[in-house]
Amino acid sequence: MIDAYEDPGEPDRRGGARYLLWLVRCQPGRSLAGAVLGSVWMVLLAATPYLLSRAIDDGLEPGDFPALAGWTAVLFAVGTFNAWLSIMRHRTMTRVRMDANFRTVKVIVGQAVRLGAALPRRVGAGEVVTIGVGDVQTISQSLTVVGPGVGAVVAYLAVAAALLSVSPLIAAVVLLGIPVIVVLVGPLLARLQGAETEYRNRQGVLTARIADLAGGLRVLNGLGGKGLFAAAFHHDSQRLRRQGYRVGAVTSWVQALGIGLPTLFLAVVTWLAARLAAQGSITIGELVSVYGYVAVLVGPVAFWVECGYQISRGLVSARRVVRFLRLEPLADTGTRNAPAEPAVLHDPESGVRVRPGRLTALAGARPADAATVVDRLGRYMPSRATWGDIPLDEIELKQIREHILVADHEADLFAGTLRDVLGGATTPLRGARNCATSHNEPADAREQAEAPSEAHLLKAIHAAVADDIVQGLPEGLASAIDPQARNLSGGQRQRIRLARALAADPEVLLAVEPTSALDAHTEARVAQRLRAVRQGRTTLVTTTSPLVLDQADTVHYLVDGKVAATGAHRELLDTEPGYRALVARDAEEPVR
Numbered sequence: 001m002i003d004a005y006e007d008p009g010e011p012d013r014r015g016g017a018r019y020l021l022w023l024v025r026c027q028p029g030r031s032l033a034g035a036v037l038g039s040v041w042m043v044l045l046a047a048t049p050y051l052l053s054r055a056i057d058d059g060l061e062p063g064d065f066p067a068l069a070g071w072t073a074v075l076f077a078v079g080t081f082n083a084w085l086s087i088m089r090h091r092t093m094t095r096v097r098m099d100a101n102f103r104t105v106k107v108i109v110g111q112a113v114r115l116g117a118a119l120p121r122r123v124g125a126g127e128v129v130t131i132g133v134g135d136v137q138t139i140s141q142s143l144t145v146v147g148p149g150v151g152a153v154v155a156y157l158a159v160a161a162a163l164l165s166v167s168p169l170i171a172a173v174v175l176l177g178i179p180v181i182v183v184l185v186g187p188l189l190a191r192l193q194g195a196e197t198e199y200r201n202r203q204g205v206l207t208a209r210i211a212d213l214a215g216g217l218r219v220l221n222g223l224g225g226k227g228l229f230a231a232a233f234h235h236d237s238q239r240l241r242r243q244g245y246r247v248g249a250v251t252s253w254v255q256a257l258g259i260g261l262p263t264l265f266l267a268v269v270t271w272l273a274a275r276l277a278a279q280g281s282i283t284i285g286e287l288v289s290v291y292g293y294v295a296v297l298v299g300p301v302a303f304w305v306e307c308g309y310q311i312s313r314g315l316v317s318a319r320r321v322v323r324f325l326r327l328e329p330l331a332d333t334g335t336r337n338a339p340a341e342p343a344v345l346h347d348p349e350s351g352v353r354v355r356p357g358r359l360t361a362l363a364g365a366r367p368a369d370a371a372t373v374v375d376r377l378g379r380y381m382p383s384r385a386t387w388g389d390i391p392l393d394e395i396e397l398k399q400i401r402e403h404i405l406v407a408d409h410e411a412d413l414f415a416g417t418l419r420d421v422l423g424g425a426t427t428p429l430r431g432a433r434n435c436a437t438s439h440n441e442p443a444d445a446r447e448q449a450e451a452p453s454e455a456h457l458l459k460a461i462h463a464a465v466a467d468d469i470v471q472g473l474p475e476g477l478a479s480a481i482d483p484q485a486r487n488l489s490g491g492q493r494q495r496i497r498l499a500r501a502l503a504a505d506p507e508v509l510l511a512v513e514p515t516s517a518l519d520a521h522t523e524a525r526v527a528q529r530l531r532a533v534r535q536g537r538t539t540l541v542t543t544t545s546p547l548v549l550d551q552a553d554t555v556h557y558l559v560d561g562k563v564a565a566t567g568a569h570r571e572l573l574d575t576e577p578g579y580r581a582l583v584a585r586d587a588e589e590p591v592r
Contacts, residue, residue, distance in 0.1 A: 008106040013325050016318035020139065020311075023100040024146055030096050031146045037089040038151030042300060044082040046159045049292020051075045057285035093147040101140040104321060108132060115329045117380045122327045131324060135317035142314025149307040152300035159293045166286045167276055173269060174294065181261045181301060191250050197316050199243045206236045254309050262301040269294045330380070332397040336390055342538060343388030345377050345404075345508065351563035352377070352556050354508075354540045359531055361549050361569075362542045364558030365582055367513060370542035372561065374510045377540070378406035407501035407511040409494055413485040418470065419477040421485070422457050422500050457503055463533040464499035465525045466492070490517045498526070508538040515548055527551040546583045557582075 012022040024031045051074055059068025108131060112119055119128075163171040273290040276282045282290070342356030350373045354360045362370040376383035377392075379400050385392045392400065413421055457477065461470055469492050473479035485493045494517045501509060514530070515523045527548040530539070541548060549555055549569040557565040557572055557579045565576045572579045 008103045008110070011107050011322075011325055013322050016315040016322055019318045019322050020142060020314060023103060023139070023143060026103060027096060027099050030092060030099070034089065034092045034096055034147035035150040037085055037092055038147035038149075039154035040151075041082060041085045041089050042148070042151040042155035042296075043158045044078055044085065045299065046155050046162065046293060046296045047078060048075065049289040049296065050162060051078060052292060053285035053289035056288055057283055061284065089147055089151075093144060096143050096146055097140040100143050101136055104136045104139055105132065107325065108136070108321065111325050111327070115327055118327070118329045123324060127320075128324070131317075131320055135320050138310075138313050138317040139321065142310045142317075144310055145307040148303045152303040152307075155300045156297065159297055163290065163293055166282055166290060167273070170269060170273060170276070170290060173272065174297070177265050177269075181257075181265060181305075184257065184261065195243070195247045195250055197319075199240070199247050202236070202240045202243055206233075206240050251309070254305065257305065259302060262298040265301075266291075266294045266298055330397075334392075334394050334396045334400075336394045336396065338395050338399040338403055339388040339390060342507070345385065345387055345538070345540075347373055347376050347383065347385045349373075349376065349383060349385075350556075350558065350561055352558075354538060355554065356538045357536050358538065358553040359534060359551065360540045361552035361555045362540065362558055363544050363549060363555055363579065363582060364542075364561075365544075366558075366561075367542065367544075369558050369561040371512050373558070374406055374512055374540070374542060378404055378510050380406065403506065404508040404510065405501060405504055405506035407497065407509060407514065409497065409511075409513040409516060411497055413481065413483070413493060413496065415483040416481060417478050418473065418481055418496075419454075419457065421481050421496065422460070422477075423452060423503050452503055456505075457499075459533070460499045460503035460505075463502050463529040464495045465522055465529060466495040466499045469495065491519070491522065494518065495522075495526070498530075502530075502533060505537075509534065509540070511539070511541045513542055515543065515545055520547065523547050544582055549583065 009022075009026055012018040051071060055068055055071035055075065058064060059066075059071055108128075112128065115122060160171055160175050163174055270291050273282065273287050277284060277287040344356060345354040346352070350369075352360075352362065352373050354377065362373060364370050372381075375381045376385045379385070379392045379395075379397065382393065387395065387400075454477065458470075461467060469488065470476050481487065485496060488496065494514065498511070498514045501511060501514075515526050518526060523545055524547045527545075528551060530541075530548075531551045541552070543549060546569070552569060555567060555569050555572055556563045557576055559578065565572055565579060567575070569583075573583065
């Protein structure tokens with residue numbers, strides 16, 4: 001089975017069926033063992049009626065008790081051996097499924113890391129969650145065809161050969177009847193694929209709504225939008241339920257036919273064999289063996305139908321995985337080096353200039369406008385932005401990530417100790433948005449420096465006014481932090497994100513709304529300490545807080561995404577009525 005740290009390999013992205021085949025090719029020995037064990041197991045199941053017929057014809061009917069005892073012993077030995085084979089087959093197939101499960105998880109996680117900042121722009125969070133939770137399991141279950149599926153084919157051929165020695169007529173009926181059953185179920189499997197695809201798509205939409213609800217419940221309550229959101233969620237959940245009923249209806253028919261048709265077929269063949277026995281064409285032992293053979297065939301046929309059902313669902317899930325794996329990250333066409341000396345960052349589309357070694361602020365009525373400027377300056381979207389006299393798009397992306405860090409106020413916080421979250425166990429790469437790992441480059445292209453010392457972390461924590469958070473946790477920096485730091489308040493999470501960015505100590509820091517969730521007293525201290533700790537380093541913050549703006553060397557006032565005025569905070573208060581109104585509106589203390 002794949003090791004947690006082993007390279008999962010390069011998946012086949014040409015289609016769902018090819019992806020499933022790739023999962024089999026990744027474990028050829030185990031897949032072959034599963035096929036062999038499944039085949040021998042089913043053939044020995046089919047051998048039981050033959051041994052039983054020999055015991056009747058050679059021992060019971062003529063009264064030869066030594067022969068009866070001998071065939072009974074053979075029957076017992078074969079049954080015991082087959083029970084052991086069944087255990088080994090199940091163990092092997094469990095490993096095949098687990099390998100496929102873990103391997104798929106690894107390629108999905110690797111692709112998510114590879115996409116980085118492009119991920120939320122290319123696919124919704126609900127789609128990723130649905131793939132990781134549901135599709136991975138469905139794909140692994142579909143590989144059951146490797147073992148019992150192959151064994152069912154071998155057992156079918158073995159039983160047909162055995163019946164040929166008993167009665168060519170019965171053998172012909174079996175050889176022709178089983179394919180007819182499979183053909184009858186086939187159209188339902190095609191219909192199941194369509195219904196399952198629609199179900200998975202709607203499930204992704206609903207999962208995305210759940211994620212939005214979990215992350216923004218307090219905001220919805222504050223805006224009075226909880227009822228509207230609940231109504232939309234109810235509507236989508238009802239659509240998903242109805243689609244689930246459609247999938248269940250088709251599935252029930254598939255499973256019913258998978259059991260009912262083989263049983264009906266067993267009755268027909270048994271009736272035909274009984275007629276032949278009554279006519280003297282076959283012996284009583286052969287009649288018993290025919291019944292046994294056909295009864296055994298119910299298992300392989302049920303396996304075929306079950307495998308067809310699992311493969312149909314597996315193909316739907318594999319296509320979703322392949323579609324995700326085909327997504328490409330932001331193109332890196334840059335070949336030039338970053339400026340050797342601190343230089344001006346310039347965004348021509350907005351007119352923003354970020355001078356080196358200074359604290360610059362962006363203030364605008366629409367926070368999205370300022371965030372878009374940051375995305376352009378951090379090269380998270382195509383733009384005409386320049387660094388010095390070099391277009392950002394022409395600089396090697398790896399170098400930009402090493403020097404420029406975008407600290408988003410909603411950046412992910414991963415589970416671990418507080419020291420890990422701040423970058424004390426695994427080095428925070430200075431290339432990514434403010435997260436624990438770099439998002440935009442493959443693992444082999446990333447660089448890791450030594451983990452920062454505890455003194456360095458404590459300095460960043462102090463600058464972010466997060467000392468009380470560390471002191472309030474039971475084990476300080478060694479305390480466990482939940483995913484997305486859900487065991488912290490909103491203001492605490494924001495300060496931890498800022499501390500993480502400061503601990504990375506990038507040459508250029510672009511911080512989006514770093515104090516929006518803080519009370520006025522805490523915000524004032526953060527603004528003062530941020531200016532002090534970033535003295536001589538290039539820093540840009542987006543904010544409308546007068547406490548932060550007053551600490552900035554330069555403030556750009558944005559209107560409709562363009563610079564309408566530039567100057568010091570107090571200067572703009574005196575000369576720009578729009579700026580004065582914007583800052584006055586934000587002067588009230590925010591809720592923590």
